[in-house]
Amino acid sequence: MPHSVVVVEDDADTRERLAGAVTAVASLSLAGDCGNLADARAILRERAPDVLLVDLGLPDGSGLDLIRETARRAPATHIMVITVFGDETHVVDAIEAGATGYLLKDASSREIEKAILDLVAGGAPISPAVASHLLKRFKPAPAAGCEALLSERELDVLRLIARGQTYGEISQNLGIAVNTVGTHTKQIYRKLAVNSRGEAVFQAQRRGLLPGTPRK
Amino acid sequence: MKAALRWLLIVGAWIALSLLVEFLHKRAPQGALTQAEYSLTAPGATQAWQPVTLPHDWRADKTLRDAGTLWYRLRFEHDVQERDPGAVLLWYLSMNAAVWLNGERVGDGGAMDAPVARNWFRPLLFSVPAPLLRGGANELLIEVRGVPAGDGFLGPVYVDDMSKLLPAYESRYFLKVTFLQLTCVLFLTMALPTGILWFKRRQDTIYLWHAAAAVLSAIYIFVIVYKNLPGAQAAPFWEWLRVCAIGWMIVAIIMLIHRYLGIQRPKLERIVWIIELGGAALMLAYGLLFDATGMQRLVNAVWEPAVVALGGYPAVLMFKAYATQPDRPGFWLMLTGNLLLILGIHDLLMVNHLWPPYDGFYVNYGAPGPLIAFTGILLERFLHALRESETLNRELAARVEQKSDELRRSYDERKTLEDAHLLAEERGRILMDMHDGIGGRLVSTLARLEKSGQTASPVGESVREALADLRLIIYSLEPSAQNLRTALALMRERLQGACEDAGIAVRWSLDGLPDEFSLGPRSTLQLLRLVQEAITNVLKHAQATRLDLGAAYDVGTRKLRVEIADNGCGLPDPLPAGSGKGIENLRRRARHLDGTLSLISNQPGLKIILELAA
Numbered sequence: 001m002p003h004s005v006v007v008v009e010d011d012a013d014t015r016e017r018l019a020g021a022v023t024a025v026a027s028l029s030l031a032g033d034c035g036n037l038a039d040a041r042a043i044l045r046e047r048a049p050d051v052l053l054v055d056l057g058l059p060d061g062s063g064l065d066l067i068r069e070t071a072r073r074a075p076a077t078h079i080m081v082i083t084v085f086g087d088e089t090h091v092v093d094a095i096e097a098g099a100t101g102y103l104l105k106d107a108s109s110r111e112i113e114k115a116i117l118d119l120v121a122g123g124a125p126i127s128p129a130v131a132s133h134l135l136k137r138f139k140p141a142p143a144a145g146c147e148a149l150l151s152e153r154e155l156d157v158l159r160l161i162a163r164g165q166t167y168g169e170i171s172q173n174l175g176i177a178v179n180t181v182g183t184h185t186k187q188i189y190r191k192l193a194v195n196s197r198g199e200a201v202f203q204a205q206r207r208g209l210l211p212g213t214p215r216k
Numbered sequence: 217m218k219a220a221l222r223w224l225l226i227v228g229a230w231i232a233l234s235l236l237v238e239f240l241h242k243r244a245p246q247g248a249l250t251q252a253e254y255s256l257t258a259p260g261a262t263q264a265w266q267p268v269t270l271p272h273d274w275r276a277d278k279t280l281r282d283a284g285t286l287w288y289r290l291r292f293e294h295d296v297q298e299r300d301p302g303a304v305l306l307w308y309l310s311m312n313a314a315v316w317l318n319g320e321r322v323g324d325g326g327a328m329d330a331p332v333a334r335n336w337f338r339p340l341l342f343s344v345p346a347p348l349l350r351g352g353a354n355e356l357l358i359e360v361r362g363v364p365a366g367d368g369f370l371g372p373v374y375v376d377d378m379s380k381l382l383p384a385y386e387s388r389y390f391l392k393v394t395f396l397q398l399t400c401v402l403f404l405t406m407a408l409p410t411g412i413l414w415f416k417r418r419q420d421t422i423y424l425w426h427a428a429a430a431v432l433s434a435i436y437i438f439v440i441v442y443k444n445l446p447g448a449q450a451a452p453f454w455e456w457l458r459v460c461a462i463g464w465m466i467v468a469i470i471m472l473i474h475r476y477l478g479i480q481r482p483k484l485e486r487i488v489w490i491i492e493l494g495g496a497a498l499m500l501a502y503g504l505l506f507d508a509t510g511m512q513r514l515v516n517a518v519w520e521p522a523v524v525a526l527g528g529y530p531a532v533l534m535f536k537a538y539a540t541q542p543d544r545p546g547f548w549l550m551l552t553g554n555l556l557l558i559l560g561i562h563d564l565l566m567v568n569h570l571w572p573p574y575d576g577f578y579v580n581y582g583a584p585g586p587l588i589a590f591t592g593i594l595l596e597r598f599l600h601a602l603r604e605s606e607t608l609n610r611e612l613a614a615r616v617e618q619k620s621d622e623l624r625r626s627y628d629e630r631k632t633l634e635d636a637h638l639l640a641e642e643r644g645r646i647l648m649d650m651h652d653g654i655g656g657r658l659v660s661t662l663a664r665l666e667k668s669g670q671t672a673s674p675v676g677e678s679v680r681e682a683l684a685d686l687r688l689i690i691y692s693l694e695p696s697a698q699n700l701r702t703a704l705a706l707m708r709e710r711l712q713g714a715c716e717d718a719g720i721a722v723r724w725s726l727d728g729l730p731d732e733f734s735l736g737p738r739s740t741l742q743l744l745r746l747v748q749e750a751i752t753n754v755l756k757h758a759q760a761t762r763l764d765l766g767a768a769y770d771v772g773t774r775k776l777r778v779e780i781a782d783n784g785c786g787l788p789d790p791l792p793a794g795s796g797k798g799i800e801n802l803r804r805r806a807r808h809l810d811g812t813l814s815l816i817s818n819q820p821g822l823k824i825i826l827e828l829a830a
Contacts (some may be wrong), residue, residue: 001227011656017663057652084655084683085690086709089644105659106683128705129694164705164724166712 003050003092003120004031006065008040011080014024014105018053018082021112028116037061043070048074052114053103055082056090064097071098078119086127100124100189123167124189125181131161147192157184222542226581233555237582240391241575244307245384248372249356255287256280257358265289271371274362275569281366282459284678287797288370289824290356294349302344303378308371308574309360310336316357317348317375330448334359337576338443339388345380363451364509370763371574376431396441396580403434403584406591422475423467426590432465433583450528452503453513457517460496462560462579467492472590473530477537488526489530489636495519501588514566531557539656545593588777615627643693650690658683684710688748690740700776703731703740704747704767711751718755720763720782728768735776739809743826744777750780750824753798758784776811778826788815 009015012035013158019033025177028051032043037060044066045051050068067079080101081094091102101124103115115125126134134150134160150158153174162172172177253265254272268288274280304315304322311331314324326333356375362368374381407430414423439445439458447453467488474481499519503511534553538546551720557580565571658679665676691706708724715722735743747765754760760782768779787799799815802824806813811828 011660011663013660013663013667014656017666057648057656085471085645085647085658085687087651088694089647090651105656106662106680106718108713110717128702129691129708132699132702132705136288162702162705163726164701164708166722 001030002027002117002118004029004047005051005053005116006031006040006043006049007033008037008052008054008058008063009033009105010036010055012055017104017110017195018103021109022053022116024109025113025116028113035059037063038068040066040113044070045073048077048150050076050120051078051080053080053082053116054099058206064093067094067097080115080119087130088127088133091127091130092133095130095189095192100186101125118182121182122179122186124186126158126161126185128164131158134166134192136159152190154184154188157181158188161185172214179183218708219542222547226547226554229551230558233582234558234663237559237578243384243387244372245374245381248374249290249292250372252288252290252370252373255289256283256285258287258359260291263287263506263824268375271369271480271572271574272689273369273573274366275369279575284362284365284367286360286362286368286370288356288358289358290358290373290583292354292375294354294375296353300377300379302348302349302375303376303381304342304356304725305376306340306371306376306389306775307356307374308337308339308369308576310368310573311363312361313340313358313370315340315342318345318350318354320345320348322348326443328359328361330363331444331450332363334363337392337574337733339385339392341381341385344375349375365510369573385767392440392576396437399580399584400434400437400441403430403437403587404432406587407434409593410594419770422472423594424526424578425472426587427453428596429465429468429472429526430587432468433587436461436465437583440580440770447670449508451509452515453500454516456496456499456503459520459523460492462520463492463496466523469530469586470526473533476590476593477533480535487542491526492520494521502783508740518566521564524557524564524756527557527560545589548589550588552582552589554708556582556586559775614722631708647690647693650686655686658686685745686747688741688744691736691744698733698734698737698740699741700733700735700740700767701726701731703744704729704765705743707747708765711748714755715751715763720754720760723762723764724767725764728766730769730771733769733830740829742808746809746826747778747780747800749798749805753780753802754784754822757798758782758786774829776828776830777824779823781821781823783821786822787815788822 005028007015007022007030009018015033016033019030021028022028031047031049034040035058037058040054040058048070052066053061054066060214063081067081067147078101079094079099080103081091082103082105083090083094084105086102088094091099092116094102095164097204101115101119103112107115118125119214134170135155156174160173165173167178168180170176170181174181237577246637246816249269250270252268252272254268255263255265258265271286272288274283274286280286283380304317306313306315309325310396312325312335313326314328325335325338325340354375356373358370358373360368360370381716391414407427410423410430414420414427417423436458437452441463445451445454470488471485473479474485496519498513499511502514531554534546534549538550539756556579557699559578562571562578566573568576661674661679662671662683665671665673665679670676691703694703694706704724708722712722734740749766751763754763762783763782765779767776769776803813805825806828809828812825814825814827816823816825
């Protein structure tokens with residue numbers, strides 16, 4: 001049975017292209033596509049898809065809200081944020097809200113297919129910028145309650161990603177299977193999402209990254 | 217030892233200064249006529265002459281108690297050889313006199329009838345027309361008026377050349393008149409600044425009492441030295457005013473010293489005031505209602521001693537203050553104040569017939585001392601206060617400066633923080649705008665082109681390039697991408713897909729870059745563009761199967777080295793016309809970075825090396 005995919009993207013042409021890419025893959029089925037938050041909620045209320053592709057800037061609100069709602073109501077759904085640049089700000093916000101991957105809007109059909117299938121198979125792509133961001137966040141001794149949030153191995157994976165290594169290179173370097181690398185990254189995403197929800201400590205540490213405040 | 221020496225010095229100064237005052241009054245010229253006769257009645261047939269030796273003090277003779285006028289006759293021989301104009305000099309007298317020589321009137325000291333001109337203690341000099349002073353026997357007749365009755369005297373008389381008598385007269389006149397007039401002016405001058413100070417600062421009563429003491433001293437001296445005080449019957453009241461002036465001056469000095477030493481005795485001050493004002497009022501009432509002459513006696517015998525005795529109190533205060541704290545102002549106050557007291561006692565003895573009256577009051581000569589000392593002290597205090605306030609002002613200014621510096625610094629810090637925050641926020645907003653705006657539009661355009669199968673068209677190409685460059689701009693601004701390694705890693709992630717699609721295996725080695733190595737957004741962008749350009753060239757032209765990128769920073773030479781190598785066809789030699797555009801772009805970007813770019817064409821493959829100081 002193909003994996004159902006919902007695309008939420010306000011730009012019609014882009015949405016059409018993404019939907020087209022999904023439809024073109026046999027193992028994927030387009031369960032719905034829409035351009036705003038309200039329609040997306042209506043679709044998702046009916047049935048939680050296997051994969052949700054969501055843009056952040058929607059005409060009637062932020063995609064982050066949809067990510068949060070979906071992560072809470074349908075934990076089994078894989079959420080990918082659609083982003084033009086894959087920039088840190090967007091992706092980190094989305095991850096904190098509960099997304100486990102991101103997809104570039106101008107990715108080729110092949111890339112789209114690969115990203116979605118990887119995700120469903122248990123992997124999750126992390127951009128070097130996001131990895132570097134996360135490393136910085138966990139570099140200072142984590143505050144109480146945050147300790148051992150990420151395992152040593154997960155930190156290793158983040159470090160190598162930040163150095164621009166592909167999952168393949170990482171699996172060779174660490175002597176683990178490529179799939180395991182994907183599992184690690186997905187685990188990192190989940191931990192972050194769980195940890196970020198209502199965690200004041202997290203926010204404080206995030207603020208600690210701002211210049212001017214005392215740093216340890 | 218040192219203290220004893222100081223005291224010795226002070227006592228020595230008192231004695232020396234008292235003696236100086238006495239000495240100045242005793243410098244009479246030689247050749248005085250002292251043998252005379254006096255009569256109570258005007259010269260006439262029935263006149264009875266009594267022999268007398270000058271100076272002659274009426275008060276010493278009970279028979280002269282009611283004498284208002286006394287006539288003196290002096291007979292003397294004169295050397296005729298002298299041709300200079302002659303002169304008659306009365307060394308001192310009280311109150312006034314008229315002089316006849318050989319029956320001719322030669323002059324008088326002013327009004328002989330009430331109010332009598334007050335020539336007490338002054339010398340009187342009369343010039344004598346040359347023919348009047350004969351060779352041989354001469355007769356000098358002097359009419360002396362005493363005010364009050366019985367209170368007159370006549371001192372030594374000189375008849376000589378004017379040229380001999382004039383200098384002696386002038387020095388005596390200076391001592392008894394000019395000096396006192398100057399003192400009077402000096403007091404008023406000293407009263408002016410402190411009076412103004414008090415007027416402007418009413419709470420500083422020390423200035424008021426200084427000014428009051430100076431003005432009262434001036435009044436006291438004025439009464440003594442002014443010749444023609446008005447009022448036919450007013451003489452006793454002028455004497456009353458003189459004693460009141462000295463009494464109130466002593467009160468002012470008490471107030472002054474209390475304030476100077478910080479002594480608070482309001483009760484005592486009140487009592488002193490009551491004595492001084494009440495006593496003065498009682499005396500005045502007695503004189504007005506009953507007997508003016510009797511009042512004058514009472515004033516001299518009772519009132520003035522009481523007043524002078526009161527002067528002992530400030531003297532004791534100064535003494536005690538100096539004994540406990542021998543400082544410079546205390547020294548001068550001790551010295552001058554107690555000299556005044558000694559001279560005051562002289563005057564007290566004199567007015568009460570216990571001291572010869574001829575040389576007049578001495579207290580005048582001591583009065584400037586303490587007042588000058590106090591003026592100096594107040595001036596010093598004022599200057600000190602001024603200096604202190606200046607120092608305080610400076611300190612205050614420094615403190616204000618320091619505080620405002622702190623404020624400015626904390627404001628600057630806050631501003632820097634806010635700026636950084638604003639900058640971050642603004643950057644976030646711009647990124648968001650780029651993402652949702654231009655970025656979204658470019659992606660959308662690309663999607664539309666793809667739909668109509670124009671992806672490979674020049675338009676599609678240029679949209680792709682624009683999107684790629686925009687992406688680089690965003691990377692160069694990303695907080696994480698300030699780290700060059702992350703920026704290059706991002707680069708790889710972006711190009712990985714395209715390279716894989718083109719069948720190129722990519723290897724990226726960034727381990728030679730330190731953890732926190734950064735070039736700053738501008739140079740990072742230039743470098744990313746250069747790398748993107750180079751890789752795009754490989755993708756387009758090289759027909760390579762491998763692409764290696766290596767970046768390393770040498771901390772020792774501070775040089776960054778980036779190598780991009782492929783195993784493709786390398787550069788054609790020579791370069792066909794128009795195909796050098798990509799290479800030219802690379803060189804331009806290298807120049808922007810102030811770096812050097814080397815191309816090594818290997819056949820197969822091309823190696824691009826960028827080196828720059830960082």
